[in-house]
Amino acid sequence: MTSTPTSREDDQALVDAVLSGSPGAFERLVRQYQKLCWHVIYRMVRHSDDTQDLCQEAFLRVHQYLHQYRNESALKSWVAQVAYSVAKRHLERKRIPLAEPFADADGLSPLDRVSDDFDIEEASIDSQSADHLHAAIECLPPLQRTILTLYHLDEMPIAEVAMITGLAEGTIKSHLFRSRKQLRDALNDRMGVAA
């Protein structure tokens, strides 16, 4: 988990403190949600310098538009939504596609795109599969990477992931299902080859 769970009352109290200019309140908000913001943006852009700049931009936007927060959703989801939209705009400016067709459409699995210079002899089977999976996750399109991270690492429910990305819950489930299946199948194929 990246942030301690907070109630809507806690969220509103923090928002009110920031809006009334209470000293240290905004820094507290940033500390509370910086890891989540970092996860979302890093998974989208995969570049540490860009992630830092975009994360900063996301929090400055949060600060600027916090008066528009209506407490209809958790503050965590609202901040993640801002981070997602900042990262998405960055990818669009760079003309990087957000989602790509899955392997069954283009014939390439994420693990097919992982560099072949990985030394199978050097690694144990467990760490070898873990390293391959991490590399494979990195090779997934930005949207699938981000959905996997929000759901598994940040433990967000599907409904919240849907709210953050602006997609339907069915679409999120479909991305999760297909990403996990593809990673598992590709790993099985790889391990079969290695064995």
Add this chain to the structure above:
Amino acid sequence: MNPEEREWQAQEAAARCDRNGGDGHELDALGASYLSVVRAARQPIAVPLPADFASRVAALAAERPSAAGLDSRFERRLLQILAAILCVAAVAAALVYGGNWLVATETLASQLDRPSLSLLLSLLGCLGVSALSQQLRGLFAGFGHSDT
């Protein structure tokens, strides 16, 4: 349960098992095949967040005015401009049409001093209809109560 639904359930079982710190013994073969995938997806991101990130962003934010402040300043300025336009319009209208308004007001005042017979009859008619409707409403209400 169709095969896709079964596979989805297996993926979710593996995710629950990993979140609860299980070693996968309770999973069936299909669920166990997803354990390494969900473990990899739960691994923290290797690139760390700078330690002073929050304080740096907070300092930057403090230097910038919030949109709420900008909005209220903008609204105040807009109200001042609108009030000034209204004042100018009122003065201009008084200068252009002031004479006509004076004549019309004097005519109306003289008519009100000597009300015509038809005006008085209309007023009495309105009062009579209003009183009659009040009495009829009371009568029907009385009938309603006596029925119950």
